[in-house]
Amino acid sequence: xxxHYASISLCLLGVSSLLSGQGVGAPPAYQPAPAxxxxxxxxxxxxxxxxxxTFLESANRAFxxxxxxxxxxxxxxxxxxxxxxxxxxxAFRARLERFLLTSPSSEEQEYAVLMTxxxxxxxxxxxxxxxxxxxxxxxxxxxxxxxxxxxxSTIVAxxxxxxxxxxxxxxxxxxxxxxxxxxxxxxxxxxxxxxFTLRRIRERRLQQTSASNRDENETKTDGESALTSEDAFxxxxxxxxxxxxxxxxxxxxxxxxxAKIQFQSQIVSFFMQRRFQHALVLxxxxxxxxxxSQQQLEVGKDELSSFFPNTDxxxxxxxxxxxxxxxxxDINKGVDAVNTAYGEDRSLIALERLQETFFLGxxxxxxxxxxxxxxxxxxxxYRGMIEAGDLAEAxxxxxxAEMVEQISALASDFPKNxxxxxxxxxxxxxxxxxxxxSQYRNLGDIDKSRAxxxxxxxxxxxxxxxxxxxxxxTKMATAGSQGVKVFDDLMGREDKRAIYxxxxxLGFALSSDxxxxxxxxNVVDEVARIEMLVKQSEELVKQGNDYAAWEFLVEAAKxxxxxxxxxxxxxxxxxQVADFVLHVNRAERQVDSGHYAGAxxxxxxxxxxxxxxxxxxxxxxxxANALMGVLKGEMPVAE
Amino acid sequence: MTPFKSxxxxxxxxxxxxxxxxxxTAFAFTNCSDGNFSNLETLPAQQFLEKPxxxxxxxxxxxxxxxxxxxxxxxxxxxxxxLPEGSSKRLPVFVAETVGDNIHIGQxxxxxxxxxxxxxxxxxxxxxx
Numbered sequence: 001x002x003x004h005y006a007s008i009s010l011c012l013l014g015v016s017s018l019l020s021g022q023g024v025g026a027p028p029a030y031q032p033a034p035a036x037x038x039x040x041x042x043x044x045x046x047x048x049x050x051x052x053x054t055f056l057e058s059a060n061r062a063f064x065x066x067x068x069x070x071x072x073x074x075x076x077x078x079x080x081x082x083x084x085x086x087x088x089x090x091a092f093r094a095r096l097e098r099f100l101l102t103s104p105s106s107e108e109q110e111y112a113v114l115m116t117x118x119x120x121x122x123x124x125x126x127x128x129x130x131x132x133x134x135x136x137x138x139x140x141x142x143x144x145x146x147x148x149x150x151x152x153s154t155i156v157a158x159x160x161x162x163x164x165x166x167x168x169x170x171x172x173x174x175x176x177x178x179x180x181x182x183x184x185x186x187x188x189x190x191x192x193x194x195x196f197t198l199r200r201i202r203e204r205r206l207q208q209t210s211a212s213n214r215d216e217n218e219t220k221t222d223g224e225s226a227l228t229s230e231d232a233f234x235x236x237x238x239x240x241x242x243x244x245x246x247x248x249x250x251x252x253x254x255x256x257x258x259a260k261i262q263f264q265s266q267i268v269s270f271f272m273q274r275r276f277q278h279a280l281v282l283x284x285x286x287x288x289x290x291x292x293s294q295q296q297l298e299v300g301k302d303e304l305s306s307f308f309p310n311t312d313x314x315x316x317x318x319x320x321x322x323x324x325x326x327x328x329x330d331i332n333k334g335v336d337a338v339n340t341a342y343g344e345d346r347s348l349i350a351l352e353r354l355q356e357t358f359f360l361g362x363x364x365x366x367x368x369x370x371x372x373x374x375x376x377x378x379x380x381x382y383r384g385m386i387e388a389g390d391l392a393e394a395x396x397x398x399x400x401a402e403m404v405e406q407i408s409a410l411a412s413d414f415p416k417n418x419x420x421x422x423x424x425x426x427x428x429x430x431x432x433x434x435x436x437x438s439q440y441r442n443l444g445d446i447d448k449s450r451a452x453x454x455x456x457x458x459x460x461x462x463x464x465x466x467x468x469x470x471x472x473x474t475k476m477a478t479a480g481s482q483g484v485k486v487f488d489d490l491m492g493r494e495d496k497r498a499i500y501x502x503x504x505x506l507g508f509a510l511s512s513d514x515x516x517x518x519x520x521x522n523v524v525d526e527v528a529r530i531e532m533l534v535k536q537s538e539e540l541v542k543q544g545n546d547y548a549a550w551e552f553l554v555e556a557a558k559x560x561x562x563x564x565x566x567x568x569x570x571x572x573x574x575x576q577v578a579d580f581v582l583h584v585n586r587a588e589r590q591v592d593s594g595h596y597a598g599a600x601x602x603x604x605x606x607x608x609x610x611x612x613x614x615x616x617x618x619x620x621x622x623x624a625n626a627l628m629g630v631l632k633g634e635m636p637v638a639e
Numbered sequence: 640m641t642p643f644k645s646x647x648x649x650x651x652x653x654x655x656x657x658x659x660x661x662x663x664t665a666f667a668f669t670n671c672s673d674g675n676f677s678n679l680e681t682l683p684a685q686q687f688l689e690k691p692x693x694x695x696x697x698x699x700x701x702x703x704x705x706x707x708x709x710x711x712x713x714x715x716x717x718x719x720x721x722l723p724e725g726s727s728k729r730l731p732v733f734v735a736e737t738v739g740d741n742i743h744i745g746q747x748x749x750x751x752x753x754x755x756x757x758x759x760x761x762x763x764x765x766x767x768x
Contacts, residue, residue, distance in 0.1 A: 586689075590758070597731060598691040598758030600709070604720055605688055605728040624710040624718055624731075630757065631715050631733065 093386075096358055100379035104368035111146040112365030115277050118143065122284035133288055137161075140281075148365065152270070152278045159266050159282060163289045166259040170252050177248045180241055187238040194231040260290060261299055267320050268300030275363045276324040276331075283321040331361030335369050342374050347411035351378050351385075381410045395461050397423045430460035434469050441473065442507060476505045483509020487516060491523075497564055500527035530556045530563050537569055546576040547610035554615060580609040587619055596627040679751060682760070684726040691758030701750045701760070702768065703730065705742060717742070732760040739765055 121136040122128075137160050143153035263286050270279035287295070297304070297315040304315050313319070334357030341350035354370070361367050388403035401423055408416040433456035440449035456466055483506045490499045499506060503524050510516045533556035540549035550573055556566045574581060587602025600623040607616035682699035703721035706729050711717040716735040719742065723730055732752060734742065739762070742748075750765040 583688075590691075595691065595757040597733075597755075597760065600718070600731045601688055601691065601758065604731055608728050620709060627718060627731075627733075627757075627759070628710050628712050628715065631759075632712065 092359070095362065096355065096382070097379060099358060099362070099367070100375040100382065103372040103375075104370075107146060108148050108365060108368050111143065111148045112368065114139065114143050114146075115281075115365065118281055119277065119284070122281060122288070124287075128288050133285075137285075148363075150363070152275055153281075155266065156278055156282050156285070159263055160285045160289065163259045163263060163285075166255045167289075170255055173248050173252050173255075177245055177252075180245045180248070184238060184241040184245065187234060187241055191231065191234045191238055194234055198231065263290070264297055264317065265299045267317065268297070268304070271320055271324060272300075273363070274327070274360060276327045276361075277364065280321055280324040280328070283317050283324065286317050287321075327360060328364065328366070331357055331364050331366050334360065335366050338370060339374070342377070346413045347377065347381055348413045350374075351381055351411075354378060377410065381407065384410060395426075395459070397427055397460060398462070426459055427463070430456045430463045431465055433459065434463065434465040438469060438472070442504065472504070476508050484513065484516070487520060491519070494562070496523045496527050496560065499523050500531070526559055527563065530559050530566050533559075534566050534569050537573070541573065546573060547580055547613065549573060550577045550580065551613065551615050577610075580606055580613070583609065584615060584619075587623070591619075591623060596623045596630060599623045600627060682723065682730075682752060684723045684728065684730055687730070687754075687758075687760075688728060691754065694754040694758070695756070696754060698751065698753045698763070701730075701732070701752050702747070703732075703750065704747050705744050707744060708742075721748075730760060732762050734762045734765070738762055 118136055118139050121132065121139070137157055140153040140157040140160075143149050144151055144157070263282070267279055267282050267286065270276075270282060295316045295318060297317065297319070301315060304319075334353055337353045338350050338357060341347070341353060358367065384403060384407045388400055388407060391399040391403060401420060404414075404416050404419050404423075408414045433452045437449045437452035437456060440446070440452060453466070453469065456463060460466075486502065487499065487506050487510060490496075490502075499520065500523065503520075506520060507524075510520050533552045537549040537552040537556070540546075540552065550570075553566060553570045553573065556563065557570065560566070583602050583606035587599045587606060590596070590599035590602055600620060603616045603619035603623060607613055607620065610616070679698060679700035682694075682701045687694050701721070701723055703723040706720040706722050709718040709720055709731060714736060716733055716738070719732050719734060720729045721732055732750065747768055748765045749768045750762045753761045753763055755761045
């Protein structure tokens with residue numbers, strides 16, 4: 001048995017050290033027995049695990065400050081059915097907290113006004129002459145000087161400039177191409193003339209065939225070879241010119257394609273980065289620079305397809321403009337929703353909507369419409385909920401309860417009662433498991449005790465009852481070795497009350513002692529009954545029913561008249577019930593003397609003091625029977 | 640032959656028996672109501688309760704109201720709880736079957752009692768008052 005106690009103690013120490021080391025619920029050091037059913041209200045271990053997981057689910061739902069649109073496990077943020085890549089939660093939290101800690105400045109307001117101005121200038125409603133477009137382009141450099149811009153306006157400006165430069169180069173190439181075409185015409189004429197001249201010479205030579213063969217052959221050879229060589233050179237020049245023209249045409253086409261692709265790539269890049277204003281500005285420039293037949297997107301189709309699943313849309317720059325504008329509108333509505341919810345004291349809803357809006361419009365100036373005080377309030381709420389979630393994960397219920405109070409002070413729409421109720425339930429389950437573990441330990445069923453203890457630790461690792469259980473068990477293990485000697489000493493002194501008070505340790509010590517255990521059990525039962533009667537008597541005294549209280553003490557005295565606490569209670573109560581006790585004592589003395597008639601008189605007198613006396617009723621009945629027996633001659637009578 | 644036996648018929652015999660019983664009854668009634676109760680001392684109930692042994696063998700008068708019947712035994716009698724006049728405590732008395740017939744709760748009786756062994760209050764005679 002002592003080995004078992006030591007086993008439990010070591011187990012507790014191990015679990016305690018694990019808990020203190022990790023700060024959270026420790027993993028089980030062993031597997032509990034399969035679902036034993038505890039006595040006296042004990043719980044099955046599995047129920048505690050269920051309760052624990054139920055609390056965690058409830059706490060996770062309540063303390064998760066993120067919006068339903070966010071899924072950190074999959075790393076995505078869903079907006080209008082379109083999925084954005086969500087960065088890691090810690091990084092997002094850092095950016096959100098940074099936003100909540102900063103205050104909107106006048107510079108940011110100026111930047112917002114400037115960007116709005118740029119977008120309006122690029123609208124098709126306004127004049128889109130080259131001069132107007134150039135002025136708008138120059139504004140981009142002003143915008144890029146603001147910190148909020150992050151230099152992205154410069155990128156826009158560079159893209160536009162690049163497109164202009166390529167267009168200018170194309171113009172130069174076109175000029176060269178035109179010149180070459182003129183050269184080609186000339187060369188074509190030369191080549192054609194040379195061929196005509198050569199044919200005439202051949203015809204004239206044929207007419208002069210009468211000349212000597214030698215002279216003829218020499219003349220023919222010299223004249224024809226000279227003409228043929230020149231013609232060949234002219235043809236070569238023409239071919240070279242043709243090749244140059246083709247090369248220039250190819251370069252023009254390549255430059256145009258390159259400019260378009262760079263432009264479109266940057267638009268898609270801005271969109272994916274959620275820089276919707278810049279995407280919109282760049283799209284507007286694109287629409288002004290490139291002609292209508294070049295509006296179809298050549299790049300980023302795969303990225304855009306993830307935003308528009310199950311569709312065979314042809315993506316154009318207009319599509320990008322539309323979606324960007326829709327996102328900006330949604331950010332505006334989100335900011336309005338946050339401010340409205342906060343104004344109506346719905347801070348929890350405000351926080352959820354803020355996160356959605358913040359993620360979508362992190363780089364949009366519209367977020368500056370959220371005031372500084374509101375940001376600080378939501379920051380406190382956000383931090384509080386994260387801390388409460390961490391505490392819930394560690395099953396520190398007291399800490400969670402404190403945080404719940406703080407959070408509900410910040411957000412009146414927080415489901416405070418639901419969490420507190422879950423906490424109380426989990427605590428009760430853990431307490432019941434500890435109680436069941438104590439019961440099993442006292443009964444000597446160590447395996448079940450261990451399983452219940454494991455259950456209690458899993459549900460509530462910091463339950464103070466677990467430490468009490470540990471101390472109690474350690475004490476018992478220590479005292480158990482001396483239990484037999486102590487019991488013998490106490491029995492020798494007839495000190496049953498002391499045995500009762502040390503029943504836990506002695507019970508363990510004597511649990512395998514077949515000789516002493518029955519005696520020990522009887523003593524404990526006896527004193528327990530006395531204790532119960534004394535307690536009931538105390539309750540009746542509190543209710544002002546002294547005579548009934550006395551009768552309970554009389555019953556207790558019948559069990560063991562030497563019990564100290566019982567006699568103290570009798571001594572305390574005796575003055576209040578002296579008249580009743582006087583008659584009862586007199587009656588009992590008469591009974592002892594065999595004077596049943598006198599005893600009957602005593603009981604009747606006592607009953608006149610306390611009419612409901614059970615003691616008197618039984619006394620009257622007993623003495624009346626005895627007296628009648630005497631009168632019938634069946635019983636002896638005292639003189 | 641005795642004079643009683645010499646009577647000629649049973650009718651005459653019955654007449655004689657009835658007259659004799661009437662005389663006995665009249666004597667008894669006269670004897671009980673002739674002031675024998677009033678000559679007796681009243682039982683000091685309080686002192687008796689404290690130490691009944693001191694009163695053994697004495698005869699007293701007790702004027703009391705019947706409170707309850709504690710026990711009855713056929714052929715023996717009944718034990719009654721009575722409340723004596725001037726006392727707040729009830730007193731048990733034994734009424735033999737030969738002494739009283741119908742006794743009801745709440746009735747008042749004047750009783751001649753003798754204190755017997757064990758402090759038994761034995762009612763020797765009683766009458767309503």
